Amino acid sequence: MDLPSDRDASGRSFGPEELARVAAVLASGSLTATAGAQTPELEADFAALLGVRHVVACSSGTAAVHAAIAAVDPDPGDEIITTSITDMGAIAPILYQGAIPVFADVEPTTGNVTAATVEAALSDRTKAIIVTHLFGLPAEVDAITALADARGIAVIEDCAQAYLAERGGRKVGTFGAVNAFSLQQGKHITTGEGGLVAGDDDHFARRARLFVNKGWPYGESGPDHEFLAINSRISELQAAVANAQLEKLAAGVAQRIAMADRLTEQLADVPGIETPPVPAGDRHVYWKYCLRVDPEVIPGGPPAIADELKLGGIASAPRYIQKPAFRCAVIRDQVTFGSSHWPFDLARPEALDYDESRFPGTFDMLDRVLVLPFNERYEEQHVDHLAKAIRASVESVAGGRP
Ligand SMILES: *Cc1c(COP(=O)(O)O)cnc(C)c1O
Secondary structure: OOOOOOOOHHHOOOOHHHHHHHHHHHHHOOOEOOOOOHHHHHHHHHHHHHOOOEEEEEOOHHHHHHHHHHHHOOOOOOEEEEEOOOOHHHOHHHHHOOOEEEEEOOOOOOOOOOHHHHHHHOOOOEEEEEEEOHHHOOOOHHHHHHHHHOOOOEEEEEOOOOOOOEEOOEEOOOOOOOEEEEOOOOOOOOOOOOEEEEEOOHHHHHHHHHHOEOOOOOOOOOOOOOOOOOEOOOEHHHHHHHHHHHHHHHHHHHHHHHHHHHHHHHHOOOOOEEOOOOOOOOEOOOOOEEEEEOOOOOOOHHHHHHHHHHHOOOOOEEOOOOOOHHHOHHHHOOOOOOOOOOOHHHOOHHHHOOOHHHOHHHHHHHHHEEEEOOOOOOOHHHHHHHHHHHHHHHHHHOOOOO
16 A cells, blocks of 8 residues: 655645646736735735734745744844754754854653753753654643743744644744744645745834845835845745645645544554643644664664565654764854854853763654654544554564563
């Protein structure tokens, strides 16, 4: 059986709705967001869906994170706390804006930063905290926001993997002052590439809007290029697809949750495997479905299971990312602007201490996680096939041990 894949039509949800909107944009002749109707509609509808005052559409999730950081406007050498288990697109913008990424450790069972790990990473130079809701499971963003508010530090939520996830009954993307979503090919909804910045803060939202528009305040009187900024606008063609996708988001998320719950039930008694923990009151939206594999019970751990699954044509990902961000060349070797190492040369030495002993949760998480393929087109037969394959793989690797 072939599982639906988010790399092609089998695992994505495109139809006549997207086509009709794209055709209408082409017929209008206005393909730029500065002149069209699709982008304002997307921004208004996503703001209403989340329940926030402002949304700014842009060209990618990376651009959304970048605009959020530019909105907060760090001074060179200011610190931004984040996670090392994330997409590099969530970290590179910190450096482009002259700030220092300071990595908080994560909870090994979820891969998320916690209030405690964030608190341990605070310094008098902390300007902002990026809270990533990894795989669609909300981080402790309520506690982290409380901690940040008390110190006048901005919170930026990275919701690229967490559309409609909820912490304590409240949607993620409404806790932070300025928050980022991605519309990239593999996310819950997609335009191929695209992003959204969302939040209630008037000042940050205006800065984010200007940042994706070369610093130019469209529609205001006496405009000027107010500060250093780039063009990372979305196009009307992408916004058209995003509008159609947005109408399918709630159903897609509901299907992901229903199928994930079914998978969790079927894997409950498999030895050596932990299914995703979901605290009461929280809503996990399963961008991916991850297992935690105990190598004491299953010799070889996640890679051994992945090899077995591959024999049956199922592509899973041990480690999710090969290594924490601070082990990647760009950060490890400070490969930034010419030979300057800027802005790393401005950092406190402790902020650049990436010794393994400081990240026990991070390394434990990467060693034990197995990311299964997953999307909103999974149906019962796919989940049942996947569960059966996992059970068989565990039995095969563990050599029939109970
Ligand atoms: C995908 C992703 C990004 C980057 O989004 P792009 O649209 O690929 O630029 C940032 N953060 C996280 C957590 C992501 O999953």
